[in-house]
Every structure is written in C-alpha cells, then in structure tokens.
Amino acid sequence: MSYAEGFNFNFERNLATDPLAKPIGRQKLNQILNDITDALGDAQTALTAVATTGAYVAGGTSFVATPAKALSTLTGARLSLLFGADGGAAPTINTSGLGAKSLKQYGATGAKVAAVIAANQLADIEYDGIDFVILDPLPASLASLGFAGAKATSGYQKLPGGLIIQWGVAAAASNSSGYADVTFPIAFPGAVLSVYGFYSASGTTAGGGCFCTAASSFATTTTCRIWTYSSSFSTPSGGNTPSYLAIGY
Structure with a gap:
C-alpha cells in the first residue's frame, strides 16, 4: 500500500x-x-491566527495577521483572531502579506458594513472573495426595532407596536382667550389618543392650571390646543407658555 x-x-x-x-x-x-x-x-x-497587530491609520486601523503557517491564498480562508486594537471607521487586515482587505460585518438589513472592532475582541472572520467578514452580524439598532425618537425640548419617542409619545412647549404664549395652539414634532400616523397640558403659573395666576383634550375639534394628528386658567380655574389666563404631553399612534 x-x-x-x-x-x-x-x-x-x-x-x-x-x-x-x-x-x-x-x-x-x-x-x-x-x-x-x-x-x-x-x-x-x-487557519488560526491567535493575535494580530494593529496600527491606526486615517479613518480606521490596519491590522496584520500572521498565522503560524502562512497562507498562500486567501480563497476560502477562515481565521480566528484576537484583535489588538480598536478597529476605527474603516478597518482592514493584511494576512500573510497577501494584501490589505477591508474588514466587514453584516448589519441588521443584511448589507455589509464596516466591522465594529474593539481592542481584545475575539472573532472569526472569513474571506468572501472581496472582503474579510466577521461571521457574527451586528445587532439590530434600536431605531430598526421601533425605538426611533428625538431627544429635544420638543421631541418624541416611538415604541414597538406603533405607540408614539410626544412632548413640547407651545411656540407662543396663550392669548387673551387663554389658549395656545401647538404643533407636534411629528405627525401621528393614525390618531391622537390623549393630550395633557402643563404650565408654571406666577403672579396673579399663581396656582392656576391648564387643560387640553384629544377631541377632534381641538386636536388633530399634527396639532392640539391648550387652555390656561387663573388660580380660580374660572378665568382664562393669557400670556402663559404651556407644555404638553401627547400620546397616539
């Protein structure tokens, strides 16, 4: 034999x-x-490189992988790496001197994007003929899960399932009739469920309050009206700048 x-x-x-x-x-x-x-x-x-060296370059980090047995081709190459530095915005890797290749990762949508690499991160990568791809995909972003929002004086927060919470301050003080009209940061796609008004009264209106309603005559998917009242809650109080909280979908 x-x-x-x-x-x-x-x-x-x-x-x-x-x-x-x-x-x-x-x-x-x-x-x-x-x-x-x-x-x-x-x-x-x-196919196993237990360590890489990384040198920071503009926009990213250029890693060098030196397997115990040098590769003669990148075709079908799969490596287990311990990255020695953060990856930066556009990391690359040069394995066995065969030329720098971009390090990529699959995002939440399935598209390849620049890999997110932290110092001392252990990862498996595979060459797909163009790039080296980290095999673990990136987690879905909060926005893609339905948590988009805007943190501002007048802002909003979307929740999974379609519920939206919005808040803000009236652009103008309440008029002599005691009301102020506000415009929501974004339109509610479906309907307004509840609207709550607030304001900090002072002087002759100290202890006063305000109210608003989600009734269709005073609130739409883009606006609502808030009334402000004096301390007796019987006389409309002008000149106040109320805040609001609106819930809808």
Missing part, C-alpha cells in the same frame, strides 16, 4: 485463497494515518 497505489480492490481480497490479494502493512498504514493527522493539524494551524 502506498500513496501512489492507493487502497485498491486487491487489498480487499482474501489472502488465504486469492493469489492477487495484497496485505496491508501495519507500519505503512500507521504512517499514512499519521501523515493525514499531521496535515489536518497544519491546515487548522494555518
């Missing part, structure tokens, strides 16, 4: 009855199995 001859039918013949039968030498077979085991170990070593 040899590498050139291979394991052909003659080795399956009965040595006691068939003159064409060939024996399988134990020593030779053990050598072949040992060679196969060694080859598998070499292949595994070639």
Whole structure:
C-alpha cells in the first residue's frame, strides 16, 4: 500500500485463497494515518491566527495577521483572531502579506458594513472573495426595532407596536382667550389618543392650571390646543407658555 497505489480492490481480497490479494502493512498504514493527522493539524494551524497587530491609520486601523503557517491564498480562508486594537471607521487586515482587505460585518438589513472592532475582541472572520467578514452580524439598532425618537425640548419617542409619545412647549404664549395652539414634532400616523397640558403659573395666576383634550375639534394628528386658567380655574389666563404631553399612534 502506498500513496501512489492507493487502497485498491486487491487489498480487499482474501489472502488465504486469492493469489492477487495484497496485505496491508501495519507500519505503512500507521504512517499514512499519521501523515493525514499531521496535515489536518497544519491546515487548522494555518487557519488560526491567535493575535494580530494593529496600527491606526486615517479613518480606521490596519491590522496584520500572521498565522503560524502562512497562507498562500486567501480563497476560502477562515481565521480566528484576537484583535489588538480598536478597529476605527474603516478597518482592514493584511494576512500573510497577501494584501490589505477591508474588514466587514453584516448589519441588521443584511448589507455589509464596516466591522465594529474593539481592542481584545475575539472573532472569526472569513474571506468572501472581496472582503474579510466577521461571521457574527451586528445587532439590530434600536431605531430598526421601533425605538426611533428625538431627544429635544420638543421631541418624541416611538415604541414597538406603533405607540408614539410626544412632548413640547407651545411656540407662543396663550392669548387673551387663554389658549395656545401647538404643533407636534411629528405627525401621528393614525390618531391622537390623549393630550395633557402643563404650565408654571406666577403672579396673579399663581396656582392656576391648564387643560387640553384629544377631541377632534381641538386636536388633530399634527396639532392640539391648550387652555390656561387663573388660580380660580374660572378665568382664562393669557400670556402663559404651556407644555404638553401627547400620546397616539
């Protein structure tokens, strides 16, 4: 039995009855199995780089991977890496001197984007013919999960399921009739469910309050009206700048 001859039918013949039968030498077979085991170990070593060096460059970090056994081609290459630095905005990696390739990662939409890499991060990467891709995709962003919003004096927060909370301050003080009209930061796609008004009264209106309603005559998907009242809650109070909280979908 040899590498050139291979394991052909003659080795399956009965040595006691068939003159064409060939024996399988134990020593030779053990050598072949040992060679196969060694080859598998070499292949595994070639695909594993336990450390990389990283030098910061404009816009990202240029990593260098040096596997224990150098790669002769990137085709089908898969590496396990321990990154030695943060990746920056556009990281690349040069493996076995075969040229720098971009490091990418699949985003929440399935598109390849620049990989997010932190110092001492352990990751598996695979060459797809263009880029090295970190096999673990990026987690979905809060916005893609329905948590989009705007943190501002007049802002909003969207919640999964479609509910929207909006808040703000009237652009102008309440008029002599005691009301102020406000415009929501964004339009409610469906309807306004509840609107609440607030204002900090002072002087002759100290202790006063305000109210508003989601009734269709005073609130739309884009605006609402808030009334401000004096401390007796019986006289409209002008000149106040109320705040509001609106809930809808």
